[in-house]
Amino acid sequence: MITVIEKVRFYETDMMGIVHHSNQIRWFEVARCEYLRQAGIDLFALMDGGITFPIKHVSCEYISPINYGDTIEITTYLHKLSRAQMVFAYRISNQEDGTVMATGMTQNVFTHKKDGTVARLDTEAYAKLKKCYEEDLKNPQTGGMSIG
Amino acid sequence: MITVIEKVRFYETDMMGIVHHSNQIRWFEVARCEYLRQAGIDLFALMDGGITFPIKHVSCEYISPINYGDTIEITTYLHKLSRAQMVFAYRISNQEDGTVMATGMTQNVFTHKKDGTVARLDTEAYAKLKKCYEEDLKNPQTGGMSIG
Amino acid sequence: MITVIEKVRFYETDMMGIVHHSNQIRWFEVARCEYLRQAGIDLFALMDGGITFPIKHVSCEYISPINYGDTIEITTYLHKLSRAQMVFAYRISNQEDGTVMATGMTQNVFTHKKDGTVARLDTEAYAKLKKCYEEDLKNPQTGGMSIG
Amino acid sequence: MITVIEKVRFYETDMMGIVHHSNQIRWFEVARCEYLRQAGIDLFALMDGGITFPIKHVSCEYISPINYGDTIEITTYLHKLSRAQMVFAYRISNQEDGTVMATGMTQNVFTHKKDGTVARLDTEAYAKLKKCYEEDLKNPQTGGMSIG
Numbered sequence: 001m002i003t004v005i006e007k008v009r010f011y012e013t014d015m016m017g018i019v020h021h022s023n024q025i026r027w028f029e030v031a032r033c034e035y036l037r038q039a040g041i042d043l044f045a046l047m048d049g050g051i052t053f054p055i056k057h058v059s060c061e062y063i064s065p066i067n068y069g070d071t072i073e074i075t076t077y078l079h080k081l082s083r084a085q086m087v088f089a090y091r092i093s094n095q096e097d098g099t100v101m102a103t104g105m106t107q108n109v110f111t112h113k114k115d116g117t118v119a120r121l122d123t124e125a126y127a128k129l130k131k132c133y134e135e136d137l138k139n140p141q142t143g144g145m146s147i148g
Numbered sequence: 149m150i151t152v153i154e155k156v157r158f159y160e161t162d163m164m165g166i167v168h169h170s171n172q173i174r175w176f177e178v179a180r181c182e183y184l185r186q187a188g189i190d191l192f193a194l195m196d197g198g199i200t201f202p203i204k205h206v207s208c209e210y211i212s213p214i215n216y217g218d219t220i221e222i223t224t225y226l227h228k229l230s231r232a233q234m235v236f237a238y239r240i241s242n243q244e245d246g247t248v249m250a251t252g253m254t255q256n257v258f259t260h261k262k263d264g265t266v267a268r269l270d271t272e273a274y275a276k277l278k279k280c281y282e283e284d285l286k287n288p289q290t291g292g293m294s295i296g
Numbered sequence: 297m298i299t300v301i302e303k304v305r306f307y308e309t310d311m312m313g314i315v316h317h318s319n320q321i322r323w324f325e326v327a328r329c330e331y332l333r334q335a336g337i338d339l340f341a342l343m344d345g346g347i348t349f350p351i352k353h354v355s356c357e358y359i360s361p362i363n364y365g366d367t368i369e370i371t372t373y374l375h376k377l378s379r380a381q382m383v384f385a386y387r388i389s390n391q392e393d394g395t396v397m398a399t400g401m402t403q404n405v406f407t408h409k410k411d412g413t414v415a416r417l418d419t420e421a422y423a424k425l426k427k428c429y430e431e432d433l434k435n436p437q438t439g440g441m442s443i444g
Numbered sequence: 445m446i447t448v449i450e451k452v453r454f455y456e457t458d459m460m461g462i463v464h465h466s467n468q469i470r471w472f473e474v475a476r477c478e479y480l481r482q483a484g485i486d487l488f489a490l491m492d493g494g495i496t497f498p499i500k501h502v503s504c505e506y507i508s509p510i511n512y513g514d515t516i517e518i519t520t521y522l523h524k525l526s527r528a529q530m531v532f533a534y535r536i537s538n539q540e541d542g543t544v545m546a547t548g549m550t551q552n553v554f555t556h557k558k559d560g561t562v563a564r565l566d567t568e569a570y571a572k573l574k575k576c577y578e579e580d581l582k583n584p585q586t587g588g589m590s591i592g
Contacts, residue, residue: 009470009473009474009477010310010311010473010474010477010487011310011316011318011470011473013310013311014306014307014309014310014311015195015306015309015310015311015313015314015364016195016200016201016202016261017200017261017311018200018202018311020307021173021202021203021206022170022173022174022177022307025169025170025173025206026170026453026455029170029453029454029455030453030454033453033454037513043454043512044512044513047163047164052164052165052166053164054164054166054169054210054213055169055210056209056210057207057208057209057210058169058173058206058207058208058210059205059206059207059208060205060206060207061204061205062202062203062204062205062206064264065202065264068311068487068488069481069488113164113165116213157322157325157326157329158325158326158329158339158458158459159322159325159458159464159466161458161459162454162455162457162458162459163454163457163458163459163461163462163512165459166459168455170455174305174307177305177306177307178305178306181305181306185365191306191364192364192365216339216340216459217333217340311491312491312496312497312498312557313496313557314496314498317469317498317499317502318466318469318470318473321465321466321469321502322466325466343459343460348460348461348462349460350460350462350465350506350509351465351506352505352506353503353504353505353506354465354469354502354503354504354506355501355502355503355504356501356502356503357500357501358498358499358500358501358502360560361498361560409460409461412509
């Protein structure tokens with residue numbers, strides 16, 4: 001489980017005066033990329049090896065509106081893992097008072113760039129992720145996370 | 149049921165070489181706004197009356213990668229309607245060959261701008277939407293749409 | 297000189313209630329890409345050949361605010377051309393009444409992807425662009441365009 | 445003069461493999477908003493008082509490509525100030541080695557939201573900004589900044 005902190009930008013708002021709902025999806029990505037970085041996965045090396053990791057499914061439950069200037073925490077953990085896919089769960093909270101503002105999940109599938117067929121993650125990268133996944137399984141904080 | 153056509157822009161891609169997955173969520177909005185416009189709902193008038201319509205839930209199933217330069221059709225219909233909420237379903241297809249590239253759904257909840265409490269759509273606007281919803285219910289093309 | 301038409305999207309607005317000013321820069325790109333397409337330049341083929349075309353300079357003069365739902369025309373022409381660079385000029389107008397809403401310019405430099413050094417466009421692609429550039433030079437409509 | 449730090453996000457890249465050039469314009473905004481916040485200017489209060497501050501001019505010189513994962517510093521200072529407008533200058537550098545990656549400038553004009561006419565900043569807010577502007581004038585680090 002990792003947490004990243006973001007400060008909401010003016011350009012992330014829309015004319016309703018709150019954050020546009022596509023940004024929660026982008027913040028999930030920020031947290032997921034940081035999780036992978038901390039796990040030791042190099043996305044450039046994956047892509048140089050011809051592997052991409054497109055999103056196959058996203059869902060997000062928007063619980064409270066997020067405003068310009070809010071400081072938010074995006075927490076993520078691995079909910080499912082195989083050599084062909086990763087499912088991450090997310091929670092976005094207001095740093096000031098802990099209010100949960102959104103929850104969600106994403107599924108990435110490893111894919112051969114050249115023809116779009118499903119790829120299997122190499123043994124070394126998979127071992128790194130599996131270690132993190134097992135730590136997440138043991139973590140009581142992730143057990144109770146809703147996955148929107 | 150309405151369909152809008154978009155030509156995929158360069159800035160909508162990411163370094164994996166395909167469309168970034170937040171754009172499908174944005175295209176759903178383009179289609180939803182056009183549906184509301186054709187239904188006779190004026191979003192400026194709603195907002196001037198103190199009503200906003202934030203998204204409460206989004207989901208998207210990404211079936212095929214979308215590329216720069218693709219011409220896509222985004223089809224949407226009202227899947228559920230009450231005076232407090234609208235649920236839309238979506239399908240994104242490649243215009244050239246009809247391949248389905250994504251499906252999804254969104255839930256909007258009518259909300260009082262001043263305090264964030266749930267609002268009820270006024271009778272006139274609701275009647276306009278209800279008429280469209282009933283046409284969608286009778287449309288055999290929307291019945292079979294997966295809602296990702 | 298070519299013109300593309302866009303309908304302003306809800307997600308392109310910000311909490312000031314108007315289009316966020318980064319979108320004019322993105323619309324310039326939409327027009328530039330369409331210009332290149334009509335000129336017979338294939339951006340995928342360029343990139344497959346190891347050539348990228350990053351932006352080196354952008355400027356934009358914002359003359360009138362652009363609103364959600366506006367239909368806009370983005371007109372562009374080649375202002376300068378060499379085998380190493382392209383300078384495009386732009387004008388964004390309101391389709392309804394012709395009001396000029398923004399003007400601007402961009403400079404792209406052809407670059408070798410592998411090391412970032414300046415590249416020279418191949419003879420065939422350059423000839424295609426030169427033909428368009430010469431037509432733009434003769435066009436009285438582009439002569440008077442401000443380049444913001 | 446203030447500096448904000450950003451870590452480049454995956455979604456900020458495009459299919460050329462580098463940051464899309466509209467993001468530098470957005471990062472200028474992040475720095476400008478932080479400058480205003482540190483100066484004691486409350487953008488919500490301004491807007492509640494019927495004043496908006498749309499961008500009238502932007503320019504950016506792109507010196508080096510910015511990549512996913514880079515940590516960048518965005519430095520900004522007030523280059524010109526009156527009660528009707530603010531001109532900010534910017535420099536984006538790579539935190540690791542100090543390489544300058546972009547420079548730029550923006551002009552905001554204070555505007556009455558209701559009719560789009562030019563507004564004049566209230567005395568209290570103007571005094572706060574003027575104090576910062578005078579500090580910037582005295583700062584030898586801002587004197588030498590190119591304003592792209």
